[in-house]
Amino acid sequence: MRSYSLIAPAKINLYLEILGDRPDGYHELAMILQSIELADQIEVRAIGTDTILIHCDHPQVPSDSSNLAYRAVELMAKVFPDAFAKFGGVEITIKKHIPVAAGLAGGSTNAAAVLVAVDMMWQLGLTQPELQDLAAQLGSDVPFCLAGGTALATGRGEQLNSLSAFNSLYVVLAKDRNLMISTPWAYQAYRSEFGHTYVRDTQSLESRAHRVHSGPIVNAIRHKDGSQIGRLLHNDLEKVVLPTTPQVAQLREAFQSSGVLGTMMSGSGPTVFALCESEAHAQEVRQRVRGMIANPDVDFWVTRFSTRGIQIVSSVT
Numbered sequence: 001m002r003s004y005s006l007i008a009p010a011k012i013n014l015y016l017e018i019l020g021d022r023p024d025g026y027h028e029l030a031m032i033l034q035s036i037e038l039a040d041q042i043e044v045r046a047i048g049t050d051t052i053l054i055h056c057d058h059p060q061v062p063s064d065s066s067n068l069a070y071r072a073v074e075l076m077a078k079v080f081p082d083a084f085a086k087f088g089g090v091e092i093t094i095k096k097h098i099p100v101a102a103g104l105a106g107g108s109t110n111a112a113a114v115l116v117a118v119d120m121m122w123q124l125g126l127t128q129p130e131l132q133d134l135a136a137q138l139g140s141d142v143p144f145c146l147a148g149g150t151a152l153a154t155g156r157g158e159q160l161n162s163l164s165a166f167n168s169l170y171v172v173l174a175k176d177r178n179l180m181i182s183t184p185w186a187y188q189a190y191r192s193e194f195g196h197t198y199v200r201d202t203q204s205l206e207s208r209a210h211r212v213h214s215g216p217i218v219n220a221i222r223h224k225d226g227s228q229i230g231r232l233l234h235n236d237l238e239k240v241v242l243p244t245t246p247q248v249a250q251l252r253e254a255f256q257s258s259g260v261l262g263t264m265m266s267g268s269g270p271t272v273f274a275l276c277e278s279e280a281h282a283q284e285v286r287q288r289v290r291g292m293i294a295n296p297d298v299d300f301w302v303t304r305f306s307t308r309g310i311q312i313v314s315s316v317t
Contacts, residue, residue: 001045001046001047001048001316002045002046002087002121002315002316002317003043003044003045003046003315003316004043004044004045004116004117004120004121004312004314004315004316005041005042005043005312005313005314005315006041006042006043006044006113006116006117006310006311006312006313007039007040007041007042007113007310007311007313008039008040008041008042008098008109008110008112008113008145008310009035009036009037009038009039009109009145009148009306009308009309009310010035010036010038010039010040010098010104010105010106010109011033011034011035011036011104011105011109011141011144011145011148012033012034012036012104012171012173012266012267012271012273013031013032013033013034013103013235013264013266013267014032014033014034014150014217014221014229014233014264015030015031015032015212015217015232015233015234015235016029016030016031016234016235016236016237016267017029017030017031017208017212017234017236018187018190018194018198018236018237019198019199019205019208019209020198020199020200020205021191021195021198022155022156024156026140026156027156027187027191028154028155028156028199028205028209029153029154029155029156029157030152030153030154030208030209030212031152031153031154031157032150032151032152032153032163032212032217032218032221033141033144033150033151033153033157034149034150034305035145035148035149035150035165035305035306035307035308035309036104036171036303036304036305036306037167037303037304037305037306038097038098038104038173038301038303039097039098039109040094040095040096040097040098040106040109040110040113041094041095041097042069042092042093042094042095042110042113042114042117043092043093043095044090044091044092044113044114044117044118044121045090045091045092045093046087046088046089046090046091046121047088047089047090047091048088049088049089050084050088050089051089052070052073052074052089052090052092053089053090053091053092054067054069054070054092054094055091055092055093055094056093056094056095056096057094057095057096058094058096058100060100060101061094061096061100067107067110068107068108068110068111068138068139068142069092069094069107069110069111069113069114070092071111071138072111072112072114072115072118072138073089073090073092073114073118075134075137075138076115076118076119076122076134077089079134080122080124083122083123083124084122086122087121087122087123090114090117090118090121092114094110099173099175099177099271099299099301101180101181102175102266102270102271103181103183103265103266103267103268103269103270103271104173104266104267104271105141105144105145105267107139108138108139108140108141108142108145109141109142109145109309109310111135111138111139111142111145112135112142112143112145112146112309112310113310115131115134115135115138115142115146116131116146116310116312117312119131120312120315128146128147131146132146132147132158132160135158136158140153140156140157140158141157143157143158143160144157144160144309145309145310146309146310147160147162147309148306148307148308148309148310149162149163149165149306149307149308149309150162150163150164150165150166150221150305150307151163152212152218154209163218163221163222164221164222164224165305165307166221166224166305166307167304167305167306167307168224168226168304168305169226169229169261169275169276169277169304169305170275170276170277170278170279170281170282170302170303170304170305171273171274171275171276171282171302171303171304171305172255172260172273172274172276172282172285172286172289172300172301172302173266173271173272173273173300173301173302173303174251174255174271174272174273174289174293174298174299174300174301175270175271175272175298175299176247176251176270176295176297176298176299177297177298177299178297179245179247179248179270180270181241181245181248181268181269181270182268183267183268186237186240186241186268186269187237187268189240189244190236190237190239190240193239193240194236194239216228216232217229217232217233217234220232226261226275226277227261229261229262229275230260230261230262230263230275231261231262232262233262233263233264233275234264235264235265235266235267237265237267237268237269238252238264238265241265241268241269241270242265245269245270247270247295247298248265248269248270248272250293251272251289251293251298252264252265252272254289254292254293255272255273255274255285255289257292258274258285258288258289258292259285260274260275260276260285261274261275261276261277262274262275263275274289279302279304282302283302286300286302
């Protein structure tokens with residue numbers, strides 16, 4: 001039976017600006033997304049039946065259709081019924097390294113890996129744009145997870161423009177393993193408090209998105225200026241999460257006082273990350289912040305920027 005082993009990297013947001021409302025109910029966003037080397041390992045194996053099986057070593061990861069990886073196979077079966085009938089379903093095994101419900105696109109990157117594996121397994125020969133169109137039907141982060149690297153994301157996050165990718169910066173991440181923040185709640189809370197600032201017309205939305213594309217943080221990324229990138233980190237959702245979630249605010253303050261290039265909450269949280277100039281610097285920051293945080297439920301990871309998205313590491317045909 002065919003099988004594929006893939007690496008599915010996490011992502012952080014270096015920039016997240018909420019521009020306004022969209023007709024589909026989502027928010028119009030301008031974001032800069034960055035892959036990191038912290039990654040899950042995904043095994044996808046043909047089983048010759050019409051079933052979809054999910055296994056994961058993390059108890060909080062569902063094994064039914066609420067799992068995005070499961071839904072990725074369902075989508076492929078719906079769009080390519082002849083291939084599904086010919087090759088059958090799959091068994092997916094997820095080895096988790098990315099923390100769950102952390103604002104790091106763990107579920108999205110798993111789904112992206114499954115799309116790549118099923119494309120290969122069913123011999124579909126899809127192009128990257130075709131895979132990204134399918135990915136956008138699963139979630140806003142899934143198209144970025146396919147290609148990875150560094151990208152400006154607009155729309156609801158699915159419209160991507162690649163930026164100059166680099167991997168010279170290191171990242172320290174921290175998350176309370178018992179803390180979860182609802183992404184819909186975060187966006188709804190922001191709309192309730194700051195909706196009066198939203199841009200209302202299409203032309204103004206496009207102008208604001210273009211302004212980010214030509215703005216200081218994109219320029220800093222082009223020049224691989226880690227110090228400037230750290231100073232320009234921005235996340236609108238911090239305005240509603242930090243005042244209501246003291247654990248996240250405390251982590252951010254601890255990183256801020258530890259000599260990092262910059263620190264921010266990723267996405268809707270609750271993970272907080274800090275940028276560092278070297279691995280030694282990152283390890284030093286992790287130890288320092290760990291000593292400042294009394295909560296034993298806070299976990300830490302040290303990783304670095306990645307220039308790649310989904311990677312196939314082995315296959316058996």
